[in-house]
Amino acid sequence: MTVKIRFFARFRELLGADVITEPKAGISLSGLVKEIAGKNKEGYDAIFDEHGSFREFVILMRNGKRVDIAEAATVTVADGDEIAVFPPVAGG
């Protein structure tokens, strides 16, 4: 299966804009983001805390629908999914 992950703002600086990947079947949403983000430590640390949980401000969307980060470990990724991962931008 093929899945697209899109990072935004600070996450994009660290991990690139769009990643197209072919993950193994049955992978969870959090597992997938961890796998991709794990390629860059700073990028991983920006998204996940020291326990491997999503940082509380991270916004996750799957095919345009919000996914609660607390549920991302139980959501299974499907072929053709587009996942967006972004931080709230704060400056003014």
Add this chain to the structure above:
Amino acid sequence: MLSERERERYKRQILLFGENGQEQLKKSHIFIAGAGGLGSPIAIYLAVAGVGTITIVDMDTVDQSNLNRQILHTDRDIGKKKTVSAIEKLHEYNADITINAIDATISADNIRDLVGRADGIADAMDNYPIRYLLNRTAFEKKIPLFHGAIRGLYGQATTILPGETPCLECIFPKAPPKEVFPVVGVTPGIIGMVQANEVIKYLIHEGTLLKNRLFIWDGMESRAEELCIERNPACPVCGTKRTTPQKRG
């Protein structure tokens, strides 16, 4: 009624909005929270467009490190209150409008009075705690919140209409950590313009607002896109299924 002078001044936009639209702008009052990177372009463009009353609030003084982006302020303003500098410049841009520049720290205690009877709030803040206060106040007063935020060459904007669109806490329930954010002045320029454009359209009832859409700007790639955003039924501010905190006792 518009004066002869105003008809001449706004001639090119009266071609777009008509005299009724211009009068609508003249009758309107916009509250701008912050006279910094976003607040500067928002205030300048709303002033020159002829928004009749602008209230701008900031508690800071002008620092040299502000000048790469906060275009209301110049070298000669260093050390002055931003509100003093802002009111001078905005009067120079347009002496026909009313400008209230208030030197205050926005807090839960004063925000309702500061916003007063404004028709909308432009978010030009640099932190989420105050943005959440703006959001709650906009919801209580049933007025729009024109949200914008920037970092580096990235920015985001959306128009929040209480009861109709997701509110700021639906979209961003948790604040990111505080930081000294990198920024180049063009980014708040671009996002501030999106916000000012939204304000003008809202006031004259024209066009399609950034409702239920988060506008995202990537200045590094010169790419704008948008994400659909939805209300959160459990949102503590605007949710239909929000839980009321129980009193202990």
